[in-house]
Amino acid sequence: MNLEEAGTPCAFVDLDVLESNADRAAQKAHRLGVRLRPHVKTHKCVEAARIQVRGHFGGITVSTLAEAHAFAAAGFRDITYAVPFPLGRIQEAADLAQSVDALNLLLDNEATLAGLEAYGRARGVRFPVFLKVDCGYHRAGVDPERPESLELGVLLARSPHLVFKGVLTHAGQAYACTGREEALEIACRERDAVVRFAEKLRAEGVPVGEVSVGSTPTFSAVDDLEGATEARPGNYIFYDAFQAAIGSCSAGDLGFGVLATVIGHYPWRNGLLIDAGALALSKDPGPVHVRPDCGFGLCFSADGRRALPELRITGLSQEHGHVTGTVPLDYSRYPVGGKLRILPNHSCLAAALYDRYLVVKGQRVVDEWRPVRGW
């Protein structure tokens, strides 16, 4: 079957693009002297993760314990659960840890350290644990400039009930950058913040194994990761309209899309309606800081060959996508019943809305992948 024949809305991934994105990242990690531990939250499926780890050690990063379970079952042996660990799920994590070489957890506060230690003391389980460091995103992580952050690191490293794995950061603030130069500056700050914090810990006599960095914008821009040991980008396997707008990739690198059908013509207001709404594209507002009129994704012809910049997705309700022409539309190019490809703003959030992705090579559907759902 060709993709154009699929029912809509449906999600698709372009296998050649994914492989090329993965190869480039794998090679870059080698060039920079770091191990690649790709994040799999963008696609949540085993087949894509297998492409991502090619040429590296096989470790991955996950965003949910549900992902950890599924990837462990598929043979992944070294998994970092990169969200500050929710203690309520400790028994589940301990059970899962028995089936892999390492289920690495994150913490950034004393309460979680105390909980993990108490569990470890009682049950004889020694979780490998990263200290999460805030390099300026201000989402999670200890502030590397505060003395108590160093104290927490020392406490963690010296705990007999845990294995101190190292320090880890994520420069999510890079998503607010306007282009590659700015992303490079943030990448340097990301690296420097965590490398310097590792040095401070070492100055306290604490050996620090891993120094882990990573976000797609910073990994795409960075040219030197001296002092870091691993990188954890994830979105780069698909990229998306957002990443293209801030310069992380070029237009041809976008590997995830949604096929939609035109279901209405409203020439009196220069509008179209498509059957891909908020539940097909997600309401991520996109790179409005660099493209205020970006709408909810990029439109292409059904075969993907022709960009249709004259179509702007100006609104999403649950199952309707409202498209407005930026020039007077020639409706014969988008007949009712005809199809379009949409490349959403944020591929991670859009992909998570689907139970399956059609895998295409060129126009042909060659496979179907099923992402992990839930938590």
Place this chain on the structure above:
Amino acid sequence: MNLEEAGTPCAFVDLDVLESNADRAAQKAHRLGVRLRPHVKTHKCVEAARIQVRGHFGGITVSTLAEAHAFAAAGFRDITYAVPFPLGRIQEAADLAQSVDALNLLLDNEATLAGLEAYGRARGVRFPVFLKVDCGYHRAGVDPERPESLELGVLLARSPHLVFKGVLTHAGQAYACTGREEALEIACRERDAVVRFAEKLRAEGVPVGEVSVGSTPTFSAVDDLEGATEARPGNYIFYDAFQAAIGSCSAGDLGFGVLATVIGHYPWRNGLLIDAGALALSKDPGPVHVRPDCGFGLCFSADGRRALPELRITGLSQEHGHVTGTVPLDYSRYPVGGKLRILPNHSCLAAALYDRYLVVKGQRVVDEWRPVRGW
């Protein structure tokens, strides 16, 4: 089990609230002299729809063919698929139509009319079809002021291959209103637009059976539906933070929520982190036109008894919810590992992210419902 013991993030619905919301709507529809054909897209599950149709004729409205399939299989016999019909799915719709009394379709353009007629002529299938009328939302529907709209209605009504069901509108623009008075004005315009259009068709000699209106804000505000025959609100079964902000309901009417765990404390920036991010709450920006600082939902204590207006969900990444205090926070009230209830901005979009809802009565989990997924 009590809800507080559930793993997080998880979705829950409050059965007493749902029943009370449903009763009120059912009674109001009787009082206004219209049949209630509730939209089920908000919850997509059979159990909630059965509560919604109590005391009415049993007809429902759906937003996807997947919903139509699932509800037909569960015994619902009269289903309106309230999105302009995508012709590519006509065979599927025809097959499904055989298992129910009526699968009512919508159209607003000649191409779809021609496609449905051609199919009907060839296969002897006569779909019941509504003409969708635009009452000012400008998402879908014919413009009731344009002569070609009347012509389309006459063509549809006279087609020997289709059953003209009537006219239908949806005042989605009511979501932009700032309060109940404005919602009432829009409700009157919604009703008047479609009732007048029905009159115009009748003046052409066309009998118009159904005159269908409905959105939750307009149905909540309206006090007279003279000329209309049915109403199709949907969100009212759950309501949400958005509906409360624009006055469709009161705070106690919110029946859908997400239980989340506190996973980080950042007192140096007066922040908290919860394990409910964009995939647990949706990135719907909420009622920013009336509450610019609404954040991504309303926070409550884990038992739901105490509103926590001092917590504002200021950002969502995939699996992290960033919470900021509006006053200096007393962290002992939200310990790491403690739980919170979040009532999201837009219950339809948040609910669609889950594979199941825990059904609670008071604190107790009494059931589990599984929504329909996909298209």
